[in-house]
Amino acid sequence: MTASHPAAVQALFAAWRRAVPNAQRYIDAIQAGRHGDLAGWLHALGALPRCRPAASSLGRTVSVGSPEQMTDAVRRQLETALRALLPWRKGPFCLFGVYIDAEWRSDMKWARIVPHIDLSGRRVLDAGCGNGYYGWRMLEAGAASVTGVDPSLLFALQHAAVAYYLGDRVGATRNLVLPSRLEDLEVAEPFDAIFSMGVIYHRRDPQAHLRDLARHAHAHTVLVLESLVVDARPLLPHGRYARMRNVYVAPDISTLLGWLAQAGFGAATVVDVAPTTAREQRATAWMPFQSFAHALHPMDPNRTVEGHAAPKRAVVIARKAA
Numbered sequence: 001m002t003a004s005h006p007a008a009v010q011a012l013f014a015a016w017r018r019a020v021p022n023a024q025r026y027i028d029a030i031q032a033g034r035h036g037d038l039a040g041w042l043h044a045l046g047a048l049p050r051c052r053p054a055a056s057s058l059g060r061t062v063s064v065g066s067p068e069q070m071t072d073a074v075r076r077q078l079e080t081a082l083r084a085l086l087p088w089r090k091g092p093f094c095l096f097g098v099y100i101d102a103e104w105r106s107d108m109k110w111a112r113i114v115p116h117i118d119l120s121g122r123r124v125l126d127a128g129c130g131n132g133y134y135g136w137r138m139l140e141a142g143a144a145s146v147t148g149v150d151p152s153l154l155f156a157l158q159h160a161a162v163a164y165y166l167g168d169r170v171g172a173t174r175n176l177v178l179p180s181r182l183e184d185l186e187v188a189e190p191f192d193a194i195f196s197m198g199v200i201y202h203r204r205d206p207q208a209h210l211r212d213l214a215r216h217a218h219a220h221t222v223l224v225l226e227s228l229v230v231d232a233r234p235l236l237p238h239g240r241y242a243r244m245r246n247v248y249v250a251p252d253i254s255t256l257l258g259w260l261a262q263a264g265f266g267a268a269t270v271v272d273v274a275p276t277t278a279r280e281q282r283a284t285a286w287m288p289f290q291s292f293a294h295a296l297h298p299m300d301p302n303r304t305v306e307g308h309a310a311p312k313r314a315v316v317i318a319r320k321a322a
Contacts, residue, residue, distance in 0.1 A: 006046035008164035012156070015163070019145075019173040022186055029179045030153060041157045044084035048164055049074045051096065056169045058140035060092075060107040062133060064165040067097030085158050087287040090133040093162055103287035105280045106133045109197070109226070113315055116271040117224060119143040122192035125216050127182045128199035131158035135175035136166070143193070148177045149185050182212050190218040197226035198313075202246050210263035217320040223265050229253055229273065229314040242295035242304040242311055253314055260318050268318035276311040 005013070009030070016023035033039065051074075053065035070078065079098045091102025120142035126135055129148025132155075138146045150156070159177035178185070194213050203209040213223060228241075228250040241247035251259070253270060260268050281292040295311075297303040302310050 006042060006048070007050070008045040008048055008160045009042060009157075011164055011167060012160040015167065015173045015176060016178070019176055020147075020178065021188060026178050026180060030156075035153050038153060041085060041154060044081045045157060045161060045164075047077060047081040047084075048161060049078050051165070053096070053165050053169065056166055058136045058170065060111075061094050061099075062092070062136045062162065062166070063094040064162070064169070065096035070096050082161060083286070085154065085161060087289060088131065088158065089155075089287060090130040091286070093133070095162070095165060100286050101284040102133075103281060103284060103291055107137075108280045110134060110137050112272045112274060113224060113226075114141055116315075116317055117141075117193065117222065119193055122222075123147075123189070125149070125185075125191040125194045125213075127194065127196045127213060129155075129177055129195075131155045132162070132175055132177040134195065134197070135177070136162075136170075138195075139170055139175055143174075145173070146175045147185075147187065147191070148175070149180045149182055150177060151179060151181050153179050155179075182209070185216070187216065191216050191221060192218075193222045193224070195224045195226075197224070200225065201228045201248065201250050204248050206249060206251070207259050207262060210259055210265070214264050214320065217265075219320055221320040223260075223316075223318045223320070225256070225260065225316045225318065226313055227251065227256060227316075228311055229256065230309055235308060237306070237308065240306055241308055242292075242306070243290065244295075253316075256314065256316060260316065264321045265318035266321040268316050270314055270316050272315040274313060276313060 013027050016026055051069055056064040088100050088102040090104050090106045091100050093100040119138055121144050124138050124143045124146045126146055126148040129150050132148050135146035135148050156177045156179040196213055200206045200209050230250050230252050234252055234255050235250040237247055257268050278293045283291040295304055297305050
């Protein structure tokens with residue numbers, strides 16, 4: 001850690017060092033500065049106003065502070081810094097009255113999942129965690145700690161911006177976002193609960209992904225797996241699916257359950273199947289690029305622009321087989 005890093009980044013590095021045995025390699029990923037936009041992102045974090053929040057909430061909108069705690073000029077400074085970290089994919093967040101309307105209404109997905117899982121006192125792994133929105137909701141649901149992994153440096157720095165204000169109130173080391181691939185994660189102990197949401201269909205080898213998850217599970221670990229699904233046989237798109245370039249397979253539910261069994265996760269239960277809608281995923285001022293509406297066929301909303309069935313997602317809860 002060097003004094004040249006913004007306070008939010010120094011706090012991030014300190015949290016990693018306190019909670020992660022091999023923290024230096026994650027720190028090196030930022031200090032190496034290989035991403036072309038990294039300097040701008042760090043400058044944005046350095047521009048975050050110093051302000052101690054009077055209150056916070058880990059509810060549907062993860063919120064910290066109130067508008068009255070900042071002048072209009074300082075709040076504009078905060079909003080400018082946060083906008084420099086676009087695109088915000090998961091949310092929503094509200095920092096001192098600055099509402100971050102992310103592309104995904106992640107609160108809607110969480111509302112479909114949380115009735116089916118007890119996180120009280122559990123150590124949680126969130127694979128493909130994005131900017132850590134779900135980690136805050138997991139703490140709200142009683143999790144003891146959340147370790148999130150996502151290879152995107154931007155998502156780790158978005159998380160750092162939120163944690164800069166929230167961290168002292170809920171424990172900076174209780175919700176971590178590490179810039180790492182799941183297969184590179186090394187931790188001392190297995191986790192009590194593992195989440196993989198919106199990841200498996202982006203893997204060339206979905207069963208290898210499940211084996212990587214199983215590597216971090218003990219005999220009583222609960223797995224929450226969310227995936228695109230289709231009604232018939234698995235879909236292997238040739239080219240894009242819903243404008244996404246890296247969807248390698250969208251399984252049917254039977255195939256998904258088979259993969260889980262082969263990876264050692266039994267007692268699997270499908271707790272939710274829901275179509276993706278433009279209410280849940282859409283372009284906003286905080287993610288101003290093409291989104292879900294652009295992925296559907298203009299003449300048939302039940303089809304993608306490529307002619308495939310429109311996206312729907314299933315949530316499966318399973319347990320590591322003893």
